[in-house]
Amino acid sequence: MRRLLVAAAVLPLLAFPGVAPADTSLGIRAGTLGGGVDLSYALSQRAAVRLNADGYNRTQSKTHDNIDYDMKLKLQTGSLLGDWFPFANNFRISAGAMLNRNKFSMKGQPTGGTYTINGTTYPASDVGSFDAAVDFNKVAPYFGIGYGRPINSGLSLIFDLGVMSQGSPKSKIDVTCTSSTPNCSQLQSDAAAEQSKLDDSLHSFKYYPVISLGLAYTF
Numbered sequence: 001m002r003r004l005l006v007a008a009a010v011l012p013l014l015a016f017p018g019v020a021p022a023d024t025s026l027g028i029r030a031g032t033l034g035g036g037v038d039l040s041y042a043l044s045q046r047a048a049v050r051l052n053a054d055g056y057n058r059t060q061s062k063t064h065d066n067i068d069y070d071m072k073l074k075l076q077t078g079s080l081l082g083d084w085f086p087f088a089n090n091f092r093i094s095a096g097a098m099l100n101r102n103k104f105s106m107k108g109q110p111t112g113g114t115y116t117i118n119g120t121t122y123p124a125s126d127v128g129s130f131d132a133a134v135d136f137n138k139v140a141p142y143f144g145i146g147y148g149r150p151i152n153s154g155l156s157l158i159f160d161l162g163v164m165s166q167g168s169p170k171s172k173i174d175v176t177c178t179s180s181t182p183n184c185s186q187l188q189s190d191a192a193a194e195q196s197k198l199d200d201s202l203h204s205f206k207y208y209p210v211i212s213l214g215l216a217y218t219f
Contacts, residue, residue: 025150027158029054029214034075038158038216040083040150048083048150050094054212065116067108067130076101077164079142083149090149090156098142100166102208104134117175118190118197126187128176132195134202137167144210150218162210169202171195 027038034056042048056075061068081096108115108130115122115130144162175191177184 023150023153023218025148025156025158025216025218027148027214027216029158029160029212031160031212031214032209033077033212036077036212038214040148040216042150045088045151046085048085048092050079050081050083050096052079052081053077063111066111066114066121067116068111069106069108071104071106074101074103074105076103081142083146085149090147092146092149093144094146094160094162095143096141098140098164100136100138100140100164102136102166106132108132117187118193120186120190122187126178126181128178130173130175132171132173132198134169134171134198136169136205140164140166140208142210148216150216153218155215155217158212158214158216160210160212164208164210165206166208167206169199169205171198171202173198 023042025038025040027040029036029038031054033054036052036054038050038052040048040050054075054077056073058073060071060073062071063069077098077100079096079098081094083092083094085092110124110127113124115124115127117127117130142162142164144160146158146160146162148156148158173191173195175187177187181187
């Protein structure tokens, strides 16, 4: 699978074996994957190879069903892309692979001395811990269009609009019992039901929109 993704990044480059202008651009950008850097190398008037790295972290607190959640969102991606310039101008078509280390996690604490899990209320003394996490496929194909070509020296605008196919997210809810829990199996069953509902709600995140805008300097 990874060989196919790398091939998708380099095949557009092989289609134009002309003399390369050997121009390189380095840029900064911000968008739906956070802030990052963009390194592009022109192989010809119509082809380039590009490396990206982006990241973003956010924490937030929210209360739901008698549980206070401390939530953490971590966006961390890197990409290897092939750029094709069909009109030999700044418009580009891009394809390649992304290293996807995006992750969402949360830790729950009781409100009012109770947890409500799958509609069942448990005393806080019956629940040792409540943790949840959502992970994605580590390698994700990418396809998109954009603006920016490392040909002309100087400062220029760069833009990307595409989609990352990260697969169906995988969730995990980990709820532990205590020595005073009267029915640990019921607690675990309710936690599994909550995880199933969470999985159902995550199907729409199979494809992640990638939009970014930045500036690059070609030298």
